[in-house]
Amino acid sequence: MMKLNFFFLIIAVLGETMSAQVTGRWGDQGGGTFRNPVIAADYSDPDPLRVGDDYYLVASTFESYPGVTILHSKDLVNWTTIGAALTDLVAVDSAYSVKRMERYNGGAYAPTISYHRNKFYIYVNLYTDGFYMATADNPKGPWKSQFVKDKYGRPLRVTRWSDPCPFWDDDGKAYLVSSHPGREYWYSYIFQMSEDGTTLLDADSAHIDKKNFLYQYPDGGTVISPYHSSEGNRIFKRNGYYYLQHIEFTNKGLGEGTYVFRSRNLYGTLSDGTPGRPGQPGEYEIFAVEKVKSRDHLRIPGQGGYVDTPDGRWFWIGQFTRDYACGRPPHLLPVTWVNDWPVIGVDVKNREGQMAWQLPKPIMGFSASLPQGSDEFTEMKLHPQWMWNHVPDNKKWSLTERPGYLRLYASPTADGKGFFKAGNTINQRYMRSDSTSVIVKMEIKGMSNGQKAGLAHFNGGKSYAFIAVVKQGGEFRLEFEINGQSVVGEVFPCGQNCIYLRTSMGVEDKATFQYSWDRVTFYNLGGNYPIASANFRGDMIGLFTYNDLAESGFIDVDWFHYRVTNK
Template sequence: MELSKSGLWGDQGDGTYINPILPGDYSDPDVIGVGSDYYCISSTFHLSPGMIVMHSKDLVNWSSIGHVVDDITQISPKLNYDKMNHHGRGIWAGAIRFHNGKFWVYFCTPDEGFFMSTATNPEGPWEPLQHIWDVAGWDDCCPFWDDDGQGYLATTHFADNYQMHLIKMSNDGKQLLMESDVIFHQYKGSEASKLYKINELYYFFHSEIRVESGNEVRVVMMLRASSLYGPYEEKEILHTHGEELDREPNQGGLVQAPTGEWLFITHHGSCGYLEGRTLSLLPVTWMDGWPIIGEDIDGDGIGEMVWGGKKPIAGYPIVLPNQSDDFKHPKLKHHWEWSHQPRSDKWSLTERPGFLRLHACIPLEIGNFFTVCNVLTQRAMKTAKSEVIVKIDLTGMEDGQEAGICHMGTQYCTLGVCQQGSIKRLKYNDTGTCSDGPIIEGSFLWLKSSWNLDGIHTYAYSLNGEDFQDFGGQYQLNWGFYRGDRVGLYCYNEKTEKGYLDVEWFQYHYLSN
């Protein structure tokens, strides 16, 4: 019962769930359990704040609770609003662990190397980033502390034929002891490393590219040894078959429920044009000391994708991704992320309480929407029907300003108001192909974006909040920069840094199931 065919997902309200548990882009997940709580992180690339942190009580229903990196210019000035050219770079896959009473997150960036931070509360605040190794060409790192307290970092040097390394860390976890560096595995595409110690055995989880049925596919592998430095046995633990059959589950993390049951949170590597890399929850069974992810359907000792089952932990209510906002809080809600680090003097929640104010700035490159600073976005979900409606106040607009609602992937599509002189006019823009609409006389305007399972999207507008009229063409929501589609708000001025947009609310409606 795959999402793309049924539209069903997540908690079904009857003690069962259907995969994916989150039908939006949550790339490169890792998960841990601490007491009766579960925490998951996900890559955010060039978006700020960076590295989303989520919480769950039952491993099926998840809510966003914070980010590890408030200011991504701690990573590189290339991620700042005055560059806007680092799309798809920034924060790649990381890992979260709980050690010595603190939460630890380590991650790599492809250009700047390795970073880490700690927190006593996963909601934050997180300590300022520590740049523990300035290097390029590495990814997918994972910390591990052995029983004697010694810390290690497992990671992949993808620029050197995907060699997987194990490096000791200093006692405070803020330095890598490079003289200890060893290569423990290498195969085509070997990455997504996670290191566990279970029943006195060491397990190196990873994925790699192998030939199955004549095709190259990314498969899920496990190495096992009684000693950290091996020698290691190797076993495939989850078949992947590509986009048509299972959408390639691979990168993720193992976690144990209070019942003793083991489970695996994964993303689907064969991304959709709309939703990107969604999250699924798979059962794990143990066979001869090996974890088998999913269901061993044909008896070959290797798991297959499972599209649902019984919830592993009962008694908790359905939690839907909270994506609406009335902007009455002192901070933006955690599902919001800016494209690159925003310009702090160009947005406010306090200048007009109860509204988000977006001040206009001049794009770095006129006519290139990807160089507009302070574009505020969130994940678009793949559900049977999704709808976003925003209410905006145009009173503060100035000559040369344009502002409204947008979708972003490798292409973009906007519906907004463009002011020339004293005239405000509706404007539709599909990656540079524009259509002018009617003159807008009033101060308030309602804009709506609607899409379906196929990712076919249309815009509409209203002058009273009730009667909507379609405007613009159909647009295919699309994948871009390792992410699924992003829906959000924008404001800029190609002539001068004057004018602003006030957003009263942003409502996200979708069919849950």
């Protein structure tokens, strides 16, 4: 009965979904429908997983800490943040530390999450560092992470590999697909893997660390197909078929688009009808999910993953690249199987689906929730919705020194190079809506001369703006700064020891900073700031403090209120 109800709901709203455009409304709309994107925030390269009646989603985090955010849902629409997998990034490389902060446009790219024999697995390529994995008995953690090893037991500390996806076959044998982007030989490879998922059995780290080179079995896995610019790898099995999916970004291979390869044999079928094998792959049938002239002409969401429901329905969660400040948010669409090919979208004709902006929720009965939100800082542990810009110095922040407050200590920026080198900047993702606002209450009595502290917008290392309190010569004043250019604001009234800072945004992706002495009357400082994405990151909203004169001073943040209108 559930399948029939879902089908008729699609028909009922189809006229609206096909004509609707992207607006500031998203997620759960009430009344049993949702609107794409399901989350209007930078959860790029999404990969979903179902375990029983629970759904999980992981996304890229690049330079942010902890790495690889994990979300949970009961209906594929309403998601909450429950944790993150990578907490040892400084041990991987000191470039993630506050002393260096050198992983912009690097870090954790395109993770995947799997479940095998009562254990959760996350695989991710640390683009500048190598093949990495994490395991846990509970997706909330704790997670144990490590480098994947090559066939000689050496950690795969190799650069410029991306988009790994594991697969355990019915016989228990394990495999991993991944890509090596580059000027040439930008192909996807399939590796044999140990059953515990820790070792690639046909990979030699010295061999696959070479650049612009066609890797050879048994040291470089098996090239799936000689098509250029393969990323977004997915591998799974259904109805006796093995499916290998990837995206192409150039016209040197099959052309820009998303492609599914399938065969009754994992390594394809040889010309004599026998199965292909490692080092000698056969041919696959090929289906173009979508073929486009450029990424700007995508009809349906691209890089993402498939997920099914307990009653047998399938869905796709993928990202759109639309050059919005929210980055590349996840979108949810139904999947129709046509002759055992997955067709993403609605109004399926000739094995081609269409985009839909508003649809019935896949699973009814669950209330709206958001992955980002307000915080009163009353808990002893930081809520998992928070991230840090690179790995923080844990001696420089506290939730316990003054209960009910987040205390942030100031330090000099790395190499004295300004905001993007300021350690211990704590932030959440911007949710692009018709109306979005963040207001914080900040106490400044602990500030020292030379210290700046405030509320900021920033992306992946390219552009930023903030409203801040600056202490100079024993005097407090306000300042607005955008990409190194500052506007000086008014001096604090005598005896004023706290301030309310606010940023307000609309769907036009412009932010306005304001301040208030009493939370009643707010004053603008600086003009409209055009928030934007950069280096694969959407906009983030964060709290920061630094002091380039001395390692001195602190602020106390009483609360952080995050408000959105998404319907």
